[in-house]
Structures are given as C-alpha cells and as structure tokens.
Amino acid sequence: MKTVDQLMRKSISLYGDELCFGWRECFGAEEEVQPDGKVFKKIIQGDYKWMSYCEFDRRIDLVGKGLMSLGVRPRQNVCILAETRMEWMLSAQACLRINIPVVTLYATLGEEGIIHGINETEITHLITSQELLPKVIKLLPQLPSVTHVIYMESKLEKEKPVFPSGVHFIVFSQLETLGEKADQELRGETPSPDDTAIIMYTSGSTGTPKGVMITQSNIVATARGFQTIMPSVSSIECFGDLRGDPGHAYIAYLPLAHIFELCSEIVALSLGLRIGFASPLTLTDKSTGVKAGAKGDATLLKPTAMASVPLILDRIRKSVSEVARSKGEFAHMFFKHAVSYKMFWQKLGYDTPILNAMVFSKMRALVGGRIKVMATGSAPLPADTHAFIKAILCCDVVQGYGLTETTAAACGTELTDTRLGCVGAPLTGTVLRLVDWPEGGYFSTDRPNPRGEIVVGGATVSKGYYKNEQLTRECFKVEDGTRWFYTGDVAEVFPDGTVKVIDRKKDLVKLQFGEYISLGKIEALLKSCPLVENVCVYGSSMHTYLIALVAPNEKYLEQLASTLNKENLSFEEMCEDPEIVNAAKREIHEHSKKCQLHKMEIPTKVKLCSESWQPDTGLVTAGFKIRRKQITNYYQKHIDEMYSKST
Structure with a gap:
C-alpha cells in the first residue's frame, strides 16, 4: 500500500459487509441546574447507528463528487474545522481519494489561528459544524478567499444564524445528493504517494500555528508501523486477533485534527475494527453532558481499544482517588492497598483476577468494561499514572512517541513490556538517532546509556512546513538519502533499543x-x-x-x-x-x-x-x-x- 485510498480500498474489499462507523443520533438537549448553581447542558441521544464498510465506500464517492460539483478540483486545498464525528472522517476520505489536500484546524483553535490557517492555505471551501457556524460567520470578513461553507447539522442548535451574502452555505447532507446528480464526466485524480494528503495546523506551544505537510505515503507508513505493535493471536492469546473481529470496537473522541487520533482511526479501519464516535461531554455515564440515569457512549459501545492523552488519564486517576477518599478513611486505605498490590504483581508480569472482580470491575465499567488496550501519546505519561491506569482498568497501556512532523510515528511500546516511563523502540519504517547537546550535558557517548536530541528519519517524516521554507530547512535535513526531523526532545536509549524521553531543549532554564x-x-x-x-x-x-x-x-x-x-x-x-x-x-x-x-x-x-x-x-x-x-x-x-x- 502506498496511498490512503489504496489502504481503504483494501480494507473495504476485506471487510465489506462488516460494521464500520457508528454514531449516536442526537434528539436535543436539556439544561440541568446543579446543587452549586451551575447549569449543565444534558444531551439526549439514542443508541448507536451503524454503516458497513461497503456503505462507507459508496458515501466516500458521493461526497467526493458533491465537492467537485461545488467547484473543488484535485490539488485544491479544502479545510475541515469541526469536532470529531463521522462526517469529519467521511469528508477527509472523500478528499484523499481524489487527491484534494485536507487542511485541518482544531475546533478549539483561537480566532487568530483559524484566520491564519485558512488565509495561508487560500481556502475556498470550508467544511464545519453547525455549532461553529457563529464563529465562522463572524470571521468571514477576514477570510476573503472563502466562497463556500458546508456545515454538518446539529439538533442541539435550534436557531439558524443569519447567513451573510456573497458566500454559499450548504448543508452537509446535501453533498451526497449533489454527488448523485453530478456530471459523470467529473472525475478526480488518483493520488501518488508523494502528494500532500493533509496540511495539519499544530496548535503550537509557541508562536503562530504551523501547517505540517503530510503525504499519502507518510500516513500509510504510520499505519504500517502502528500495526506491528497491535496484538495478534500469535503474540497475545488472551486478547484474540483484532483483524476483522466484529466483537472489537475502537471509541473515537479525541480531536481528529490531531495526527494521533487521525492515524489511530486509519489503523482501526485497516484492521477492520468498528469505530464508534463519541464526545468528551458524553463519553461516560458520569460525563457532564449525560443525564442522570442515561448511558454514556462507552457504556453503549463497550470498546476494546481506545486512545487517550496523559491529561485525560491524570484526570481519571484524580477522580477515582477522590471518590475512594470520599467513602471514608478505611475505604481509601483499602483502595490504595489494592492498587499497590496489583501494581506489584503487574510489574512481575502477573494479574490479580480476584481483585479485578471485587474492586476494579466497577472502574472498568466507566469505559464500557471491555477495554483491552489503551494507547496514549502527545505528551509524556507519568510512570505512576501509567501504572495506576493499567491497574484499575485491567488493560494494557501502550505508550507511543511521535510528532505531527513525523506523522505521529516514531516509537511505541510492546504489550509485553512491563516497564514504566518508556516509549518503546522505533516503529517499523522509522529510524532514530541521537545528536549531542553539549549545553544540556547530553552526549551519545554517555554511559551506561547514550543520551541526546532525538532525530527521527524514514518514511513517516513529513515534507515540512507549508509556505515556510526557512523553518523547514532548520528542522528537516536530508542526509545519506534519508529525510530527518530534529525534534528538540532529549532521550536516552537502553541496551535493548527502547527509548525514554527525559528532557526538551526548549524547557531547559539556567x-x-x-x-x-x-x-x-x-x-x-x-x-x-x-x-x-x-x-x-x-x-x-x-x-x-x-x-x-x-x-x-x-x-x-x-x-x-x-x-x-x-x-x-x-x-x-x-x-x-x-x-x-x-x-x-x-x-x-x-x-x-x-x-x-x-x-x-x-x-x-x-x-x-x-x-x-x-x-x-x-x-x-x-x-x-x-x-x-x-x-x-x-x-x-x-x-x-x-x-x-x-x-
């Protein structure tokens, strides 16, 4: 496989009649006043509705033709500014199939960042959600290139905004109708491996957001690398084979505008998993957007795989500890002992089935009760949080390391690795080396373990930054035929080839x-x-x-x-x-x-x-x-x- 379209067509041929995407129909919302006076919006949702891989394939074609009937052409940038939902991935796959680069912007990005990203990429067609329409309409006077706004409907928004003149507003559901009526002569372009697939604007911890140009082959290389650490019958008998098993499901709730979530979902599709879309507001039964007595997304979907970020895992840990503390000193001490006892045996490679049934089953039920593997990335995961989550959720926690510039892929831990704080070995298709940083006191000659700045090379390294050749030259280098990215992160490498991130050059102060x-x-x-x-x-x-x-x-x-x-x-x-x-x-x-x-x-x-x-x-x-x-x-x-x- 060399392009995303080839990868998707292969999955569709293998898993055509299996369930592919699931989403919950929204019927509206109610406001609920809390005892402290705060008002929470409670979202009323139904059960999951599903489409098959074959249905997904058909809708990809229709959305693609619908976009072309509105004037979009191959190699012309289209922007998606929306929350994670089925239509987001459907739009992206439609664009990637006919060689239309997708510009991604976080739904939570500030106004300056949105204006910068849309104007820099000269967007004419913007795909957004009804919730974000007021923000988009407010910014339109500063977005001179935008001619069409396609918005995904929402029953949470009762009032439709006043649409300004000069810009065409189209409901997303009309795209497929337009595709059915489109001129049969309208044809896209078959993408090549080196064509730009995604221009992903990183929210950036410093300065203006940068657009990272990710190619078709970059995404496929990441999917290939991620698959090598996914469990199979031969390696983890208790897990079973993920491929095409209808019992397995991935829950999607992290921002698709983040490379980690985008690649995680593409890997799930390539393995034939069901993907159930969710929202942080309705993820669990206790989430702020779920009415008392109603079920959260995870309870209904019962996922076996999910991705997370350290911030969310830290919050889960604090929340669970707080609940245990609120039940009295004895309950709190018993819970702490149970967690410590399980951590001890897990470190030795064993499990505690009696404690799992008596103590941890209730916590596991928070995320559906069937989680087998939790993948985490985007930031370092504290070792104690890693051990805690692995203990209370009774699942394997896979920690990865990567950046938007390396298409999320660099390193990943094996399920059988019981160490904490390590990000594993380089993934298949990537290479890693250390560069001395004398100012920080890190050298590749350090003993017992070499240390230095991480430099990632190989098939996952992106083209560079959009319309920013100077920064591209500073951060990307081609040496001995390999393209390298200088990360700014500092690591030490252990004798078995695994990596631990220990510092960051920009975070050092004297x-x-x-x-x-x-x-x-x-x-x-x-x-x-x-x-x-x-x-x-x-x-x-x-x-x-x-x-x-x-x-x-x-x-x-x-x-x-x-x-x-x-x-x-x-x-x-x-x-x-x-x-x-x-x-x-x-x-x-x-x-x-x-x-x-x-x-x-x-x-x-x-x-x-x-x-x-x-x-x-x-x-x-x-x-x-x-x-x-x-x-x-x-x-x-x-x-x-x-x-x-x-x-």
Whole structure:
C-alpha cells in the first residue's frame, strides 16, 4: 500500500459487509441546574447507528463528487474545522481519494489561528459544524478567499444564524445528493504517494500555528508501523486477533485534527475494527453532558481499544482517588492497598483476577468494561499514572512517541513490556538517532546509556512546513538519502533499543548559580498532584529558585479550603486567600518530595490561577499543553511580584 485510498480500498474489499462507523443520533438537549448553581447542558441521544464498510465506500464517492460539483478540483486545498464525528472522517476520505489536500484546524483553535490557517492555505471551501457556524460567520470578513461553507447539522442548535451574502452555505447532507446528480464526466485524480494528503495546523506551544505537510505515503507508513505493535493471536492469546473481529470496537473522541487520533482511526479501519464516535461531554455515564440515569457512549459501545492523552488519564486517576477518599478513611486505605498490590504483581508480569472482580470491575465499567488496550501519546505519561491506569482498568497501556512532523510515528511500546516511563523502540519504517547537546550535558557517548536530541528519519517524516521554507530547512535535513526531523526532545536509549524521553531543549532554564533545570520534567510530575489541574513552572536566570503558576483542581481546592474553615469563598477568592495559597504550596512541596525532586527543582513560590486555561484563551494548545511564552506574558506582573518579594 502506498496511498490512503489504496489502504481503504483494501480494507473495504476485506471487510465489506462488516460494521464500520457508528454514531449516536442526537434528539436535543436539556439544561440541568446543579446543587452549586451551575447549569449543565444534558444531551439526549439514542443508541448507536451503524454503516458497513461497503456503505462507507459508496458515501466516500458521493461526497467526493458533491465537492467537485461545488467547484473543488484535485490539488485544491479544502479545510475541515469541526469536532470529531463521522462526517469529519467521511469528508477527509472523500478528499484523499481524489487527491484534494485536507487542511485541518482544531475546533478549539483561537480566532487568530483559524484566520491564519485558512488565509495561508487560500481556502475556498470550508467544511464545519453547525455549532461553529457563529464563529465562522463572524470571521468571514477576514477570510476573503472563502466562497463556500458546508456545515454538518446539529439538533442541539435550534436557531439558524443569519447567513451573510456573497458566500454559499450548504448543508452537509446535501453533498451526497449533489454527488448523485453530478456530471459523470467529473472525475478526480488518483493520488501518488508523494502528494500532500493533509496540511495539519499544530496548535503550537509557541508562536503562530504551523501547517505540517503530510503525504499519502507518510500516513500509510504510520499505519504500517502502528500495526506491528497491535496484538495478534500469535503474540497475545488472551486478547484474540483484532483483524476483522466484529466483537472489537475502537471509541473515537479525541480531536481528529490531531495526527494521533487521525492515524489511530486509519489503523482501526485497516484492521477492520468498528469505530464508534463519541464526545468528551458524553463519553461516560458520569460525563457532564449525560443525564442522570442515561448511558454514556462507552457504556453503549463497550470498546476494546481506545486512545487517550496523559491529561485525560491524570484526570481519571484524580477522580477515582477522590471518590475512594470520599467513602471514608478505611475505604481509601483499602483502595490504595489494592492498587499497590496489583501494581506489584503487574510489574512481575502477573494479574490479580480476584481483585479485578471485587474492586476494579466497577472502574472498568466507566469505559464500557471491555477495554483491552489503551494507547496514549502527545505528551509524556507519568510512570505512576501509567501504572495506576493499567491497574484499575485491567488493560494494557501502550505508550507511543511521535510528532505531527513525523506523522505521529516514531516509537511505541510492546504489550509485553512491563516497564514504566518508556516509549518503546522505533516503529517499523522509522529510524532514530541521537545528536549531542553539549549545553544540556547530553552526549551519545554517555554511559551506561547514550543520551541526546532525538532525530527521527524514514518514511513517516513529513515534507515540512507549508509556505515556510526557512523553518523547514532548520528542522528537516536530508542526509545519506534519508529525510530527518530534529525534534528538540532529549532521550536516552537502553541496551535493548527502547527509548525514554527525559528532557526538551526548549524547557531547559539556567538558574543564577549555574544549575540547569528541566521545567518540563518538573511539570509532568506536579500534574500528578491531586491539587494541580495544570501547571507552568518558571525560572529566572537572575534568581536561585523556581516559581509555579498553578491552575488548581476546583473540587480539591474546595476541600483544602474547608479544612481551614473557609467553605464560603468563591473560587477566585480561594485562589487569592493567603492561608489557602500557603496550604496549597505545602501540598505541592510534599508531593514534590514524594516524586524525589531535588531541592532546587521544587518551586519555592506558588501562584494559584483562577483563570480558565482553555485552548480558546491562548494559554494552552488544543491538546492542553501549556504555551509557556503566552502564560508567562499573561502573568508577568505576578511573576515580577513573586521574584521581588523576599523568600
């Protein structure tokens, strides 16, 4: 297989009558007032409806012809700005089949990023959702190239916005009708392996979003690499063979505009799995968008495979621990002992079936009760979170390493690898080498394990950045016939060829006494503290200590305030109260010591941030990675105050 279309046609020929895509029909929403006065929108949904691989194939052709009847031609960029849903993947596959590059933008991307991505790629046809129409219509005066907006309907949006003149608005369901009526002479172009398939705009932790040009062959190479670590009958007897087994299902809820989710779904399709689409708002029975007594997406779908990101897994861990703590001291201690006991035996390669049935079955039921393998990527997964999730969900946790520039693929762990904190060996089709970084003290000659900047080469390395030749030349190099990408991440390589990411060049800061401190490493460990929802650690080379800007977990902060008899304060008041701040600082210090951070790595001062760190604020990326420069600029006044006061 050399192109995505070839890969999809192969799957369709193998699994034609099997179920392919599933989605829940939405009937509307109700507003529900919570005891604390907050109002949540509860979404009313039906059971999953399904289409087969053959039906998927037919609809791909119709959507493609529908787009061409609206004036789209091969090699002309089309943008998808929408949440993860069946129509997203259907649109993308229709474009890729007839050689139309797909520009992807996060639904949560800020206005400046959306304007930049659409204008830079000169988009004429924009595919979006009805929920995002108000934002799109607001931005249209700044999007001069857009002539057509195709929107996916939603029963949650009762009022249709006023459509401005000069731009054609088309309902997505009409595309297939247009395709059926289209001129039979309208034909796309068969893509070649080197043709651009995706221009993926990374939300970027620094600066303006960059468009990464990913080829058809890049995606196929990633699918091939991912398949090599998927379980089969020969390797994991207890799992069974994934290929074409109707009992297996993948739950899709992460942003498809992220390369990790896009490639995960393409791998699932190539294996003949069912893909059930879900939403973070309705994922579990306890999700904020699910009515009391109604079933979440995972409960209905009962997936056996799912992808996640460390931030979500950290939240699951904190939530489960919080529930155990709320049931009293004995229940909390028993739960901690059960988890520790299971972790001990799992490290030796054994399981605890009695504990699974008595204790962990209820937690497993949160994600449907049948999860066999959980894949995680996009950021380092703390070792303790890795072990905790593997224990309570009774599943294998596969950790991978990759970047948008390497089409999500670089390394991946084997299911039989019981170590924690490791990202596995290079995947099939990729090669990896280390480059010395003298400033950070990392060398490929280090003993016992070589260390250095990760440089990834091979078939998954993308073309470069769209309309940015200078940055492409800086980050991509062709040496000895191999295309390499310089990642900026630092790793050590073990004797068996597996890799552990230990640092990042951009996250290194030098304090006044000359010590180099890895901010990223500290942040990854602090995120496992129950109090910390997200954190940005800052260090000034003019001072001898670090400070931490913390977005606190609201529930945990309320519990902390109640121990100080300050239950009646608002969230903003709690974040400013000196006693609560000092108590929070003590919690973070104790947690830092448990994580075995050195004294100079423990933040001396803490600022609790009441502002919401959401992607639309520009403080974090769409994947909730911190944007260090934007956060430090936003809180510069507070940073200056913390450094001006004596410790």
